[in-house]
Amino acid sequence: MERVTRGDHEAFAHLYDAVAGPVFGLVRRVLRDEAQSEEVMQDVMLEVWRGAARYDPHRGDVMPWVMTIAHRRAVDRVRYCRAAADRDQRAAAGTREIPFDEVAERAEAHLDHQQVRHCLRRLTDLQRESVLLAFYQGLTYREVAERLRAPLGTVKTRMRDALIRLRDCLGAGS
Structure with missing residues (x-):
C-alpha cells in the first residue's frame, strides 16, 4: 500500500490481482446484477487507487479496508437504484385519477410542506444541504459527500442527526 500511495502502478x-475477486464476489452478492457489479467494482478499485493515502496500517489489514469500501459502494448503489425506482413510481402515480376532495388534499399538503420547510430551516446548513441533496435530488451519501466536499462519515452523521431533528420537529417520533 505504501508503494500504491506513491503512485506505483505495478504495486x-x-x-x-489480490483483491479483485473477493471484491467482485461481495459486490455481486449485494447487487445481484453482473453489469452493475462490474461498474461498482471498478469504482471501488478507482477509490482504492485514489484514496490509498487514507489507508492506515495501524487500523487493520488492507483486505478488510478494501472490502469495507466495496460493501459501502454496493449499498450506495442499491440505495440509488431504489430511490430511482421510487421516483419512477411516484411519476407514474401522478397520472392517476384526480382525488375526490382535491381542495382539502391540496390544503393539507400545503400545510405539510410549510411544516417541513419550517423544520428544515431549523437544521444546520450542512444538515439541510445533505438532506436536500439526498432526498430531493436522490444522491447517495457518497455523492452528497463529494458535492459538499465533506468526509463521508461526517455527511452520514449529519444526515442521521438531521433526520432525528426532523422527526422530532414534525412530531413523527411519538
Missing part, C-alpha cells in the same frame, strides 16, 4: 496491479 497497484498486484493489489488489484
Whole structure:
C-alpha cells in the first residue's frame, strides 16, 4: 500500500490481482446484477487507487479496508437504484385519477410542506444541504459527500442527526 500511495502502478496491479475477486464476489452478492457489479467494482478499485493515502496500517489489514469500501459502494448503489425506482413510481402515480376532495388534499399538503420547510430551516446548513441533496435530488451519501466536499462519515452523521431533528420537529417520533 505504501508503494500504491506513491503512485506505483505495478504495486497497484498486484493489489488489484489480490483483491479483485473477493471484491467482485461481495459486490455481486449485494447487487445481484453482473453489469452493475462490474461498474461498482471498478469504482471501488478507482477509490482504492485514489484514496490509498487514507489507508492506515495501524487500523487493520488492507483486505478488510478494501472490502469495507466495496460493501459501502454496493449499498450506495442499491440505495440509488431504489430511490430511482421510487421516483419512477411516484411519476407514474401522478397520472392517476384526480382525488375526490382535491381542495382539502391540496390544503393539507400545503400545510405539510410549510411544516417541513419550517423544520428544515431549523437544521444546520450542512444538515439541510445533505438532506436536500439526498432526498430531493436522490444522491447517495457518497455523492452528497463529494458535492459538499465533506468526509463521508461526517455527511452520514449529519444526515442521521438531521433526520432525528426532523422527526422530532414534525412530531413523527411519538
